Amino acid sequence: MTAVVPPPRSTEGLLRPRRLTRVEEGERLESLLWVTGPGWRMVSSAVLGGGIGERTWVLNAQVGHGYRRTDPDRHLASLAAAAGLRGPGVGLMTAADVSAYGHAHDSGAEAVVTAGTEVRGWAAAADPAGEPHGPGTVNIVAAVPAPLTDAALVNAVATATEAKVQALLDAGLDCSGTPTDAVCAAARTPSPGDEPCAFAGPRSLWGARLARAVHRAVLDASPGAR
Numbered sequence: 239m240t241a242v243v244p245p246p247r248s249t250e251g252l253l254r255p256r257r258l259t260r261v262e263e264g265e266r267l268e269s270l271l272w273v274t275g276p277g278w279r280m281v282s283s284a285v286l287g288g289g290i291g292e293r294t295w296v297l298n299a300q301v302g303h304g305y306r307r308t309d310p311d312r313h314l315a316s317l318a319a320a321a322g323l324r325g326p327g328v329g330l331m332t333a334a335d336v337s338a339y340g341h342a343h344d345s346g347a348e349a350v351v352t353a354g355t356e357v358r359g360w361a362a363a364a365d366p367a368g369e370p371h372g373p374g375t376v377n378i379v380a381a382v383p384a385p386l387t388d389a390a391l392v393n394a395v396a397t398a399t400e401a402k403v404q405a406l407l408d409a410g411l412d413c414s415g416t417p418t419d420a421v422c423a424a425a426r427t428p429s430p431g432d433e434p435c436a437f438a439g440p441r442s443l444w445g446a447r448l449a450r451a452v453h454r455a456v457l458d459a460s461p462g463a464r
Contacts, residue, residue, distance in 0.1 A: 255298075263302065267300045268335075270298040270339060270350070271298075273294065278292070278293060278424045279426075280293040280422055281394065281395055281421075285310045285311045285331070286327075294325045295325070296329075300332060301331050338461075339459055342450075347447035350379045351377065353460045355411055358411060376406075378398050378456070379424075393437060393438040403415065
């Protein structure tokens with residue numbers, strides 16, 4: 239007997255963030271919080287919860303423009319604890335206004351982006367050490383409702399990054415990103431009998447949808463986009 243496998247559920251609504259507010263050194267700051275619950279594997283370049291593994295929440299925390307702490311992982315962990323979060327999660331940081339995020343869907347794939355582009359440049363700069371470093375971060379959180387292999391999760395990061403660069407150029411910004419950009423991509427944990435998708439490049443089914451969602455969300459979040 240052949241098992242009937244239901245189609246993957248859409249992620250729509252999964253990345254609808256909760257906004258949290260706090261005060262640090264007299265400055266009112268906001269964070270975006272997603273609680274996915276169990277059943278999700280994530281890949282991330284984040285300082286807290288980076289790498290590949292099961293994760294149950296994502297926190298994108300705004301920090302002050304003069305941020306000088308050298309322990310962002312501990313800072314994010316304390317913010318997560320203050321929000322009542324438990325278990326493994328992902329913590330991102332940005333000096334951008336997180337309330338001005340971009341949010342896009344494409345056939346089940348979903349992306350939320352916060353974009354600060356005041357300090358931007360090209361990845362292959364001639365002398366990156368000589369460039370000014372200040373506030374400016376593009377944080378991407380994206381999800382697809384299908385299981386992906388580890389390799390495909392890494393592929394999803396590359397696809398999201400390519401879509402980000404395309405969107406920045408389409409927005410009229412002369413850059414490939416900022417020095418502190420971060421990505422978090424989520425996919426469903428495989429159920430017994432599932433065969434995870436082996437590809438998430440821009441011409442694969444879920445990679446193409448992810449790319450379009452990220453591209454739209456980056457455009458919507460980019461200040462001064464034309």
